[in-house]
Amino acid sequence: MLALPNLNKTGQLALAALLVGAVALTGCDKSGETANNAEGAAKSSGGEKADEFKAGANADMFTFVVSADPETFDTAKMSGAPEGRLAMQLFEGLLIPGPTTEGITDSSKLVKPGVAESYEVSEDGKTYTFKIREDAKWSNGDPVTAQDFVYSWKRVLTPGFPADYATMMYVIKGAEEYNKSKEGEADWSKVGLEAKDDQTLVVELNNPTPYFPELVAFYTFFPTPQKVVEKHGDDWTKPENIVTNGAYVLKSYEPQKELLLGINEHYWDEENVSITEAKARIITDRNAVTNAYRAGELHWSGTSLPVSQISSFVAHPDYRRDPMLGTYYFRVNVSKEDSPLNDKKVRQALSLATDRQTLVDNVLNGLYHAADAYVPNNMAGYESTTKTEYNPRKAKALLKEAGYGKDAKKFPQIQLLYNTDENHKLVAESIQKQWKSNLGIDVELVNKEWKMYLQDVDNLDYQVARAGWIGDYNDPMTFLDMWETGNGNNDTGWSNAEYDELLDQARSEADSAKRQELLQKAETILLEEGPVIPIYFYTNNVLVARQLEGLEPHNRDIHLLKYVSLPQ
Amino acid sequence: MTRYILKRLVSSIVVLLIIVTVALWITRMAPSNPCLKEREANTCACVKENMLDRPVFPVYTSVPLDPVDSCQFWEPESQVSIGPVNILTSEWGETQYFNYVGHLIRFDLGQSMKTDRSVGETISAALPYTIQLGLQALILAILIGVPAGLYAGLRQNTPADYTTMTVAMVGVSIPNFVLGPLLIMFFALDLGWFRPNGWDSWQDSVLPSITLGLFYAAYIARLTRGGMLEIIRKDFIRTARAKGLSEKTVVLGHSLRGAILPVVSFLGPAFARLLTGSVVVEEIFNLPGVGKEFVRSALNRDYNMVLGTVILYSTLLITMNMVVDILYTVIDPRVDYE
Numbered sequence: 001m002l003a004l005p006n007l008n009k010t011g012q013l014a015l016a017a018l019l020v021g022a023v024a025l026t027g028c029d030k031s032g033e034t035a036n037n038a039e040g041a042a043k044s045s046g047g048e049k050a051d052e053f054k055a056g057a058n059a060d061m062f063t064f065v066v067s068a069d070p071e072t073f074d075t076a077k078m079s080g081a082p083e084g085r086l087a088m089q090l091f092e093g094l095l096i097p098g099p100t101t102e103g104i105t106d107s108s109k110l111v112k113p114g115v116a117e118s119y120e121v122s123e124d125g126k127t128y129t130f131k132i133r134e135d136a137k138w139s140n141g142d143p144v145t146a147q148d149f150v151y152s153w154k155r156v157l158t159p160g161f162p163a164d165y166a167t168m169m170y171v172i173k174g175a176e177e178y179n180k181s182k183e184g185e186a187d188w189s190k191v192g193l194e195a196k197d198d199q200t201l202v203v204e205l206n207n208p209t210p211y212f213p214e215l216v217a218f219y220t221f222f223p224t225p226q227k228v229v230e231k232h233g234d235d236w237t238k239p240e241n242i243v244t245n246g247a248y249v250l251k252s253y254e255p256q257k258e259l260l261l262g263i264n265e266h267y268w269d270e271e272n273v274s275i276t277e278a279k280a281r282i283i284t285d286r287n288a289v290t291n292a293y294r295a296g297e298l299h300w301s302g303t304s305l306p307v308s309q310i311s312s313f314v315a316h317p318d319y320r321r322d323p324m325l326g327t328y329y330f331r332v333n334v335s336k337e338d339s340p341l342n343d344k345k346v347r348q349a350l351s352l353a354t355d356r357q358t359l360v361d362n363v364l365n366g367l368y369h370a371a372d373a374y375v376p377n378n379m380a381g382y383e384s385t386t387k388t389e390y391n392p393r394k395a396k397a398l399l400k401e402a403g404y405g406k407d408a409k410k411f412p413q414i415q416l417l418y419n420t421d422e423n424h425k426l427v428a429e430s431i432q433k434q435w436k437s438n439l440g441i442d443v444e445l446v447n448k449e450w451k452m453y454l455q456d457v458d459n460l461d462y463q464v465a466r467a468g469w470i471g472d473y474n475d476p477m478t479f480l481d482m483w484e485t486g487n488g489n490n491d492t493g494w495s496n497a498e499y500d501e502l503l504d505q506a507r508s509e510a511d512s513a514k515r516q517e518l519l520q521k522a523e524t525i526l527l528e529e530g531p532v533i534p535i536y537f538y539t540n541n542v543l544v545a546r547q548l549e550g551l552e553p554h555n556r557d558i559h560l561l562k563y564v565s566l567p568q
Numbered sequence: 569m570t571r572y573i574l575k576r577l578v579s580s581i582v583v584l585l586i587i588v589t590v591a592l593w594i595t596r597m598a599p600s601n602p603c604l605k606e607r608e609a610n611t612c613a614c615v616k617e618n619m620l621d622r623p624v625f626p627v628y629t630s631v632p633l634d635p636v637d638s639c640q641f642w643e644p645e646s647q648v649s650i651g652p653v654n655i656l657t658s659e660w661g662e663t664q665y666f667n668y669v670g671h672l673i674r675f676d677l678g679q680s681m682k683t684d685r686s687v688g689e690t691i692s693a694a695l696p697y698t699i700q701l702g703l704q705a706l707i708l709a710i711l712i713g714v715p716a717g718l719y720a721g722l723r724q725n726t727p728a729d730y731t732t733m734t735v736a737m738v739g740v741s742i743p744n745f746v747l748g749p750l751l752i753m754f755f756a757l758d759l760g761w762f763r764p765n766g767w768d769s770w771q772d773s774v775l776p777s778i779t780l781g782l783f784y785a786a787y788i789a790r791l792t793r794g795g796m797l798e799i800i801r802k803d804f805i806r807t808a809r810a811k812g813l814s815e816k817t818v819v820l821g822h823s824l825r826g827a828i829l830p831v832v833s834f835l836g837p838a839f840a841r842l843l844t845g846s847v848v849v850e851e852i853f854n855l856p857g858v859g860k861e862f863v864r865s866a867l868n869r870d871y872n873m874v875l876g877t878v879i880l881y882s883t884l885l886i887t888m889n890m891v892v893d894i895l896y897t898v899i900d901p902r903v904d905y906e
Contacts, residue, residue, distance in 0.1 A: 058763075069683065069864070070683075071682055071683045071684070072683065072684045073684070074684065079605065079607065079609060160612075160613050160616070161610075161613060162610055162613040162614055162617055163610055163613075164605065164607070164609040164610055165609075166610060167608065234684065237684055254693065254856065255685065255690060255693050255694065255856060255861075256693075256694065256855075256856035256857075256860055256861065257766070257767070257856040281766065282856075283765065283766075283854050284851070284854070284860075284864075285851055285852070285854060287749075288764070288765045288852070288853075288854045291752055291756070291757065291764035291765060292763075292764055292765055292766065292854075294757055294764070295756060295757060295760070295763060295764045297763065297764075297766070449867070450867065451599070451600035451601075451604065451867065451868070451869055452599045452600055454600060454604050454605070454606060455599055455600040455601075455604060458604060487608070488608025489607060489608045
């Protein structure tokens, strides 16, 4: 657009100095650094810079980050992580998640009393009777009763109500039928939910469901204030109208900026809540999160750090790497006509030719754990019996058996779909190289923007696609039931009658040892059949002010501020 | 003049309507939709709530609508729903387009398809930040650009001219996604003078304003210099000098008015561009402005939010161009609209 001016010698020197300066300054910016050289940088700079900043030094109150603007404060409608994090502070279910999942093998110990001070389970494991505490109150002083739960759960299940997670309630007797019935024809009397009196809630389930206590601690099962909803309609969640029953109330909300939380004076456990005011800053860009943390404006980074920046934090005392209940994997589409991927042996070969450990160590800086199974290995009370392996020789042999290789037909090029993200790109490129060198397979990488990627996966318009799954509760079922025939999350076209049968049996099995065995068998089938190729187990890489107490690692990244204190 | 303004207003409304029509069509043609989520979700409820099961534009059919089963007509693959609408009866409002325009003429931009808030609410919360940022950047650009351009123009082909124009060239060349992080690194993280991101007080707007305004300052400097070089050789300037007027009077009284004409014509679109172009700066500095909402809504396929921001941006652009045209008559008496 602009012509270069005619420069004399002085001018040329000045220009050169400016350009060199600009390039040098740009080089200082770590945001463009790739993960490949991050480890080295960590060793050279991380240690020296460790104490240059102090978390929260410039914050006026306890401040943390939510990664996006909450789409809604209505717990019945929400399904995203940012909304969930806020819902956990504002509302409270019958039970609440404990402060940590570390070292807990008995899944019933993962939750603590919430609105319900206790509960009883019938012998067959199908009926739960919750005793609601008398001092449970809404933030306007009204008591929280069993009827509030009946009202709010019915609201979630109402046909046509836009509740993303209504399916979570299908474990309740009659809930699925009610939710799927046509508007006007739904019969609530057949749903196994009853408020015997203000303090007693009885829930009948279809099957013994060992993870039900964890489900009722999930936001979809939170109570909704009936009077407020009826008074304000959809506007009941506006800061000026909202009434909550958790440890905190919503004092103000500025979109894209911040939310202020204050203590709920009517909360039953108010005296044990240490942090009385908190600020949730909404910061979408992860580099901006680390900048704010460096500037001492945050006590907790809230979201996982960008891979490119982790190197400068690994040596810092505030840095934490918490295991997550999540798996990064590849989906394999088995529904396309004439696709080599329809052959089980080919899918097995692809999995055997994947060197997960090398990928995690060399490409992802050891930030995650190589997936040796599909169900994460930190699942409380469960251990996978079949392990993934790296065996290129066996992989080659299998591919040959499938009719590809020397003296046979050439394996056609396949496409690997991933959504735009530096991490996904690194993983895809690495796997592309591994499959080429181990099997001689040509892989074309296809990068799409998130919504387009979702559409392709939803329409089964792909061959292999990256994916990730974070468990909704601590039970293998949350990872395994999505691969059942007809499940809306399956998205591979894969179907296996034996697998479906095993999960059905597991659902009605009251004996936990037998149940685990059935689920292990199902996982074995899944790994052998290969509609999924596990890559790594997620970890949560965060910064937490070291003086903070009570913000323990949680494998679903659920943290209740009521457990946290900030000693001065 | 009044007639001219009225004519411009009417044509602006027509242009705006065309923009709305095209934008609505494009959003619906873009792959994917607001209801698609990673996990299995209640898509049908979302589709119905947002009228996506209705045709975008009227389609002729004599079949009456069946609202109970309307979700089945929705074709996620094409994004253009195929549900029938009987244009022979009074079902125009049942098409997405006429429903939207119907709301629009009542100044209702609709509900966000992604959040609980209305589009109007969201924009009115975000707009003050964007406008303040744009204004500050523009003022900064003028305050730096005009004097720098004058200074260089009056010293043509001297080291001072070269240095000023080199700095201006660098200013034009550095993209704001490079400049922003650099400013954050030095002035926020190393020196601690400012916050790296967020907006609670006027200090927080300093770095974003510089990031956004520097390009325009550099551009204005070049425009002013060019204008100055052209005007300074004109006869009336020679005459003024020959009459023995002081250099100050010649420059500020006679030359400047003519020299900044190109700058004035640039300012209108520049301001509009500052408002619409703050997307990257808002992201870098995590400012709660309209640009951020625009990007987020486009990525989420939040049709109503996208259209709302497009309408806002178009209105700003059209208005700014009109204001510049009117300002021309004030500055340059040779321009006559009659």
